Amino acid sequence: MSGLTRAEVAHVAKLARLRLSDEELDLFTVQLARILDHAADMQSLDLTGVVATAHPYDLINVVREDVVRPSLDRDAVLAAAPDAEDGCFAVPRIMGEES
Amino acid sequence: MALPEGWEMVVGLEVHTELRTATKMFCGCANVFGAEANTNVCPVCLGLPGSLPVLNERAVSMAMAIGMALHATIAPSTFHRKNYFYPDMPKDFQISQYDLPINSGGYLDLPDGSRVRIERAHLEEDTGKSTHLGVSGRIHGADRSLVDYNRSGVPLVEIVSGPDIRSAAQARLYASELRAVLIATGASDGRMEEGSMRIDANVSVRRSGEPFGTRCEIKNLNSLRSLHRAIEFEAQRQVKLIESGGVVRQETRHWDETVGATSTMRVKEEAEDYRYFREPDLVDLAPSAAWQQRVADALGPMPAERRAAVVALLGEVSDAQRDAIDVVIDLGLERFVHATHAAGGDVAVALARVANELAAAGDVSKLTEDAFVATVAMEAGGQLSATQAKTILADLLASGGEPRAVAAARGFEQLSADSLGGIVSALIDANPDEWSRFRDGDDKLAQFFIGLVMRETKGRANGKAVIAELHARR
Numbered sequence: 001m002s003g004l005t006r007a008e009v010a011h012v013a014k015l016a017r018l019r020l021s022d023e024e025l026d027l028f029t030v031q032l033a034r035i036l037d038h039a040a041d042m043q044s045l046d047l048t049g050v051v052a053t054a055h056p057y058d059l060i061n062v063v064r065e066d067v068v069r070p071s072l073d074r075d076a077v078l079a080a081a082p083d084a085e086d087g088c089f090a091v092p093r094i095m096g097e098e099s
Numbered sequence: 100m101a102l103p104e105g106w107e108m109v110v111g112l113e114v115h116t117e118l119r120t121a122t123k124m125f126c127g128c129a130n131v132f133g134a135e136a137n138t139n140v141c142p143v144c145l146g147l148p149g150s151l152p153v154l155n156e157r158a159v160s161m162a163m164a165i166g167m168a169l170h171a172t173i174a175p176s177t178f179h180r181k182n183y184f185y186p187d188m189p190k191d192f193q194i195s196q197y198d199l200p201i202n203s204g205g206y207l208d209l210p211d212g213s214r215v216r217i218e219r220a221h222l223e224e225d226t227g228k229s230t231h232l233g234v235s236g237r238i239h240g241a242d243r244s245l246v247d248y249n250r251s252g253v254p255l256v257e258i259v260s261g262p263d264i265r266s267a268a269q270a271r272l273y274a275s276e277l278r279a280v281l282i283a284t285g286a287s288d289g290r291m292e293e294g295s296m297r298i299d300a301n302v303s304v305r306r307s308g309e310p311f312g313t314r315c316e317i318k319n320l321n322s323l324r325s326l327h328r329a330i331e332f333e334a335q336r337q338v339k340l341i342e343s344g345g346v347v348r349q350e351t352r353h354w355d356e357t358v359g360a361t362s363t364m365r366v367k368e369e370a371e372d373y374r375y376f377r378e379p380d381l382v383d384l385a386p387s388a389a390w391q392q393r394v395a396d397a398l399g400p401m402p403a404e405r406r407a408a409v410v411a412l413l414g415e416v417s418d419a420q421r422d423a424i425d426v427v428i429d430l431g432l433e434r435f436v437h438a439t440h441a442a443g444g445d446v447a448v449a450l451a452r453v454a455n456e457l458a459a460a461g462d463v464s465k466l467t468e469d470a471f472v473a474t475v476a477m478e479a480g481g482q483l484s485a486t487q488a489k490t491i492l493a494d495l496l497a498s499g500g501e502p503r504a505v506a507a508a509r510g511f512e513q514l515s516a517d518s519l520g521g522i523v524s525a526l527i528d529a530n531p532d533e534w535s536r537f538r539d540g541d542d543k544l545a546q547f548f549i550g551l552v553m554r555e556t557k558g559r560a561n562g563k564a565v566i567a568e569l570h571a572r573r
Binding site: 012015017054055057059060061062063064065066067068069070072074077078085086087088089090091092093 | 120122127128129136138153154156231244245248374379382385386387390
């Protein structure tokens with residue numbers, strides 16, 4: 001067992017701005033613990049000589065040239081925002097941080 | 100103000116510099132300062148669903164150039180997502196480099212002879228910019244913030260120093276030398292006032308010989324002056340706190356330039372849990388030897404070497420000239436000084452003109468080195484007054500051309516030696532008392548005669564030439 005606690009799940013949910021009910025917390029604690037257990041199983045494999053990979057593609061250095069492409073029309077962009085003012089996205093006040 | 104006897108401060112700096120690419124880090128939106136809000140945005144830098152980042156090749160080259168200039172090791176690297184919620188970051192994560200940065204290790208040598216280690220210099224993207232509106236002053240009366248995403252996704256390199264700095268003055272010297280190096284690599288414009296170079300300072304204090312103390316991170320250091328003052332204040336605060344029996348809390352503190360003090364922004368317990376994980380939309384970065392070589396080949400000499408080259412032309416250097424050399428190196432204009440030297444001209448005059456007139460112009464593309472050298476020669480040779488030389492340089496900078504032609508067009512044609520001699524002789528005859536006093540050794544009277552000649556010639560004469568004429572007759 002991974003030993004994942006309900007409190008840890010609640011903490012992660014809070015960091016991800018997810019509001020979970022008590023029932024959901026119970027459910028996800030069990031489900032996430034199973035995923036972690038599966039990962040722990042794989043951790044126990046002997047992978048000596050296997051190169052670490054982050055993705056299935058054998059690719060490196062995928063880059064583009066530094067050439068400007070057209071941006072979006074501002075009116076269209078701001079029309080999709082919940083609120084706008086002075087050409088900017090308007091959001092609830094951000095507390096206690098500098099710009 | 101030094102710390103009390105027996106105390107020492109330990110400072111490390113984190114410097115963020117925006118890169119001077121044409122486009123953003125992961126999309127083709129223009130990377131420019133001062134554009135109208137939200138005009139350089141696209142699905143990628145707005146974090147719209149389904150958009151995918153593609154890395155800017157030039158940003159990688161610039162990061163490597165910075166690494167090379169700092170004697171760092173360039174290694175295969177990866178990108179991570181740093182997760183947190185903040186309205187100026189629409190994806191709710193920042194793409195950064197975590198355990199495998201592109202540059203690690205390295206050092207920067209400072210003009211005072213000290214060396215500061217560089218721990219890493221990694222690539223990441225900038226956030227948008229938010230403006231906070233107060234309750235009053237707005238019709239809507241809403242207490243809210245406005246966000247401009249033009250800066251969102253602009254490429255950054257974060258340069259992290261080792262905890263090697265021991266005074267506020269050294270921190271300032273490090274920041275200014277690093278700034279000069281960044282400008283010299285071509286990767287940064289170093290404009291702190293525009294936020295393209297930003298500094299956070301980690302400050303702790305200890306009694307000499309003891310282990311490192313608990314550090315505080317100071318944010319909002321927008322100038323070298325702020326950096327100096329904030330570190331000085333913070334170190335003093337920590338010493339006073341400890342000496343009065345208190346304990347320094349690890350926290351992030353905000354520097355208030357008007358108050359001249361730091362204050363708690365957030366304490367460590369409230370610190371975000373960033374949940375770094377590999378950015379699945381980007382592959383590994385492992386610049387080939389050929390790519391690295393191209394960057395190395397394009398890298399010119401660094402400021403320390405270039406400064407020394409100009410100093411060597413001058414021999415003795417005054418403080419004012421040292422400042423002038425810094426300006427000239429920052430702007431990459433020393434070729435005019437070298438050209439003057441190569442032509443056997445007056446290097447000191449050339450340095451002053453480059454650091455003042457050329458630096459103020461911004462754009463020097465219309466001024467040829469030959470025209471500059473000729474102007475300096477005319478000034479140093481007494482055919483032009485300093486004021487006239489400045490005017491001619493301004494004309495040359497604005498519209499190009501050749502200094503003799505500009506001088507003629509301006510009516511700065513030097514009086515011929517004959518006509519100046521005639522004027523001087525006539526004025527001597529008209530002012531026999533003053534002349535005899537000058538002959539008797541009262542050099543102050545030279546100014547009297549220069550004034551008369553200037554009035555007579557409507558300012559076209561050169562003071563030095565007048566003095567020469569006077570002495571020839573003395």
